[in-house]
Amino acid sequence: MSEKKRRQGETGPSPTGKKSRPSSRAEELRKQLKPDADILASLRKMCAASQSSSSASKTLTLSDLNLSSACREVSDRDNASVQLSIERAALDAALSILSSRGFSFDIPSRSSSNQLYVPELDRIVLRNKTSSRPFASLSTVRKATITARVLSLVYAVIRRNIHVTKRDLFYTDVKLFQDQTQSDAVLDDVSCMLGCTRSSLHVVASEKGVVVGRLVFYDDGDRIDCTKMGIGGKAIPPNIDRVSDLESDALFILLVEKDAAFMRLAEDRFYNRFPCIIVTAKGQPDVATRLFLKRMKSELKLPVLALVDSDPYGLKILSVYMCGSKNMSYDSSNLTTPDIKWLGVRPSDLDKYQVPEQCRLPMTDQDVKAGKDLLEEDFVKRNEGWVKELETMVRTRQKAEIQALSSFGFQYLTEVYLPLKMQQKDWL
Amino acid sequence: MSEKKRRQGETGPSPTGKKSRPSSRAEELRKQLKPDADILASLRKMCAASQSSSSASKTLTLSDLNLSSACREVSDRDNASVQLSIERAALDAALSILSSRGFSFDIPSRSSSNQLYVPELDRIVLRNKTSSRPFASLSTVRKATITARVLSLVYAVIRRNIHVTKRDLFYTDVKLFQDQTQSDAVLDDVSCMLGCTRSSLHVVASEKGVVVGRLVFYDDGDRIDCTKMGIGGKAIPPNIDRVSDLESDALFILLVEKDAAFMRLAEDRFYNRFPCIIVTAKGQPDVATRLFLKRMKSELKLPVLALVDSDPYGLKILSVYMCGSKNMSYDSSNLTTPDIKWLGVRPSDLDKYQVPEQCRLPMTDQDVKAGKDLLEEDFVKRNEGWVKELETMVRTRQKAEIQALSSFGFQYLTEVYLPLKMQQKDWL
Incomplete structure (x- = not known):
């Protein structure tokens, strides 16, 4: 069914009024899409690389390092x-x-x-x-x-x-x-x-996150198949120690900032087209979702790609997943998932995908300050690509939500934007 | 396992320090509990009555009433x-x-x-x-x-x-x-x-609610068995029209205000001891949870018992489930579930269960005003019991959260408070 729906979306008549309001760039990008088999082949390579590198190089722990102060x-x-x-x-x-x-x-x-x-x-x-x-x-x-x-x-x-x-x-x-x-x-x-x-x-802590896609796990002894969780998905359990036996044939984990994007991906069963696990904490990440992501990443050894708003707040959310929050720093090794790739929406995407001016929002002075502060953070400085993107954001003083992509049609996210990102390996 | 745990809780040594801080009232109430079979028998009667009354008397609709203004x-x-x-x-x-x-x-x-x-x-x-x-x-x-x-x-x-x-x-x-x-x-x-x-x-709307317990339904064609959803439960889907074929052997629906109480009930698998469906919107009810509750109530014809904080806010949450919010009044018949019973925590419970003084909170002037305003609302006035309880709340100027029951032990809620409420049919 999802296959059928997708094809219709790709080639059928577009009833979203695009005809009367043509977006030539959106159509152009849609035409650049290669067959799914090609994209899948390259994703499989990426996934294999991620798995071999994590099994070859043992994950560094505190005890491996010769730190001057214990x-x-x-x-x-x-x-x-x-x-x-x-x-x-x-x-x-x-x-x-x-x-x-x-x-x-x-x-x-x-x-x-x-x-x-x-x-x-x-x-x-x-x-x-x-x-x-x-x-x-x-x-x-x-x-x-x-x-x-x-x-x-x-x-x-x-x-x-x-x-x-x-x-x-x-x-x-x-x-x-x-x-x-x-x-x-x-x-x-x-x-x-x-x-x-x-x-x-x-x-x-109380639970907030949901998960859907190519993942099977046990929650307090109950077998949960996340491909059979409808559109609502499975609520991430608050007690991570009752979660066991994770299994997956996914090629990557798609970490989504917002509920609405999660819903779009779940309804379109995006994970059937590109095998993946889709997870969201619906905004600011809670402890249960962070523990769950960490668990998936370390046991399944899958790359994590993040889809967040193109604003400083989106990046801050990434930083909580990656580096933890300061007041729980003693527990950072269990809560953090380093090496998350910034898939989108990135400041450079706004021009690349020609997001209409009226769907971009002007950054407030406070936003700009937050952006500049982020440029001073270690986790940003380590990644040259991130620095460039952030500099673009601060310079253009423009931000955009994931939903801004709806201006090209409600399913543009799942039908064009994400597949093209996969095809072009466009993450940092 | 749940059976074993419960028995241990009832008769085994209490490691929660209750010995050193005896709560004689809590022990006394625990002793009043009859065997589960007795309580279940009376619950079955209530459930049957609810089902026969809803099938005998057709639900009143707007067109049945001869209203002066259309x-x-x-x-x-x-x-x-x-x-x-x-x-x-x-x-x-x-x-x-x-x-x-x-x-x-x-x-x-x-x-x-x-x-x-x-x-x-x-x-x-x-x-x-x-x-x-x-x-x-x-x-x-x-x-x-x-x-x-x-x-x-x-x-x-x-x-x-x-x-x-x-x-x-x-x-x-x-x-x-x-x-x-x-x-x-x-x-x-x-x-x-x-x-x-x-x-x-x-x-x-975006989803917020979760459900667990004796319910089977289909979410976008996927069969969901809510007794096999671990502790995390199933996220309530945002698209109610993709929900179908509800089935249940539950005797009632337990509507819970808060996440933490939901977790306690889910972990203790309360629904295995007293067959029920447990649902929460984690605070202020969202549209998806309200639609889902309405759907369960009307298709399964089960009584709905509510467990909310003993404060004006708890009652306001009940009112949203029951009467709707004013700005969506045109849609009230699809969103509202009338006839919800107020199980607890009620102002009179504070003395009945001797909730310690230090676990009660003083109401602010604003709380008291909110309580007085509620006394003027039609949905409260219709129910004499509710009026009395609210008057008690406003007079004593005391409020309490569901979690205040933890002062008698972490599992007091599932082991004593709720079973006793069931046994005594203590709802209004």
Whole structure:
């Protein structure tokens, strides 16, 4: 059916009123499209290269690097091992108390002065500075108590093998925590202290993302075939540790900023024409979607191509996927997916595809400032192509949404723009 | 597994620290719980009653009522019939032009003076006032042109049998529409004019909701079994007209305000213990979730029980599901689900379940005002129980979130609170 629909779109009469408002450039580009078999052949090569390079060169980890200052990262750990760590912490405290020394927690500092950008890894990590949190001190007694309480709550959650939200955690002892920022902050402390991810502590964020396409996985034991998820797609589960056995015959992962573009791709079953997995967090990426993308990328070893708005905000979203956010830098290796390719919509696309003037939006001063700030970021500077695109954006002071492509017809995105991008390997 | 987990939760040692912080009321309530078989028997009776009453008494429609002023509603219509209506409108315009009378659209007024609350239907509808929109008038030429353009765009979308968003529609002719509020407003006009829903025009909103539990349906031809959707659940599709063949052995629909509560219910597979369908729009209900709920309720004839925060905002969310929002009143019969029962968390629950003081939040003056405003609303006044609860809320000036129940243990919601509500048929 999707095949039929597509052909009709390519060659049939266009009822979108294009005849009366001809867009010669759009037609011209449509004619440049080669047969799908050719495009697929080149995509297969790219995919194979990506898989062999990731299996040949072992992924660099923090321990492979000889860093002058020791650094700290957390990792995913199983229930038994986290349980053991908490028991050990409790035992240490008890022994310390019994030997009349009181007790104290050693908490890694998460302040920006203790953060470090590691270019080889392309992400932010924590240096090794810690601070002591003694119970027998007026200034730290509250935080030490909260830390002990959070440890005991997390222990209970893990023993029951359930998952809870930060909000649930807060509500179990409102009297002590007072407000949620306090329990949230200590939860991050505990995560660093035990050296495990927040997912390993079974404290999860709410879900926002959806996935559709050539992916099969298990969600809490249920087999999910994402080619059979209709147009709505499968909601990405909040508990990544219940996700297992990912399988795919896709050639790439298409990361989409927005819901509307996702819907277009899902309805047109784009993944049947070009085997891919389509994923979106519907705007600002949430933790669950970032974990899911990371998981797909590392287990399936597929290239990731990103489709975002042509504005500074679109790039910022990419940066969160790639480098993480600063306040969770201790967990960056589990949350970040380096090496995402910027497929589009890029500032240079606006002229290349002759997006009409009235579909481009003028950038505000704030937008321009955000663009200039991005030019100073390491993850941008590393990629010459990105720098050029951003400079174009700031110079022309023009931005555009993915939907601006609808001006050439509602299915232009899936019928011409993306296939042509694939054919020309037009990503940076 | 869910069975095992639950038993452990009920009788096993509680590792959530409840021993050290006893909550005698919580334990007392837990002991009041009867065996599941008893509760299920009474739920089955309720469900059967709901199904026989809805099949015996035909649902009241606007045409059944003898209203003094004629009223207008839109309905779902198939592609062919919408296409025909648009062709007829175009033909009328052409004939009118050929007979030298120019052309004009007759547009139903959507202003509040043309709205009417119909108590028998428990929803807002439009009166029959229309206004003329002639092309040959300076004050309406722009709107008449936009109307013609939207008609032609919608026609194209329907002929291709695809779905687009409002944003897509706007971008096809930015020069004419200038900003999206203009094309959006005319889209609503066109919907009223043709007498069909916005879904029938194939213009859809983005999706936000998720569903899990005892429901099987088809999303664009793919069979979706919502008991096999893991913890993440199935994303509710934006295009309700591609949803078909709903089947269910559930006894009720559990409508949940928040994501976190949904996650708890999904992880504990609550629907295996009490057969139900669990659905959430993650806050403010979107059109897709409202359509989906309406669809489930009318096809499966199941009672709907709502679990929302105990605050004015929670009730407002219920009102949107039940009575619709004012600016889409012309479409209220397709979007609204009357007869939703308020299960909890209700103001009276705070004392009944002895929710600790520190888990209740003081209401702001604005909250209190919102509560008082709700007391004036028709949908509240109709239900004596609701009035009493709201009066309690406003008097005590206390509110509480669903998560406040976590103070008795993370699984208190699924293990005690909800089962007890079912057992006691405690809804209004």
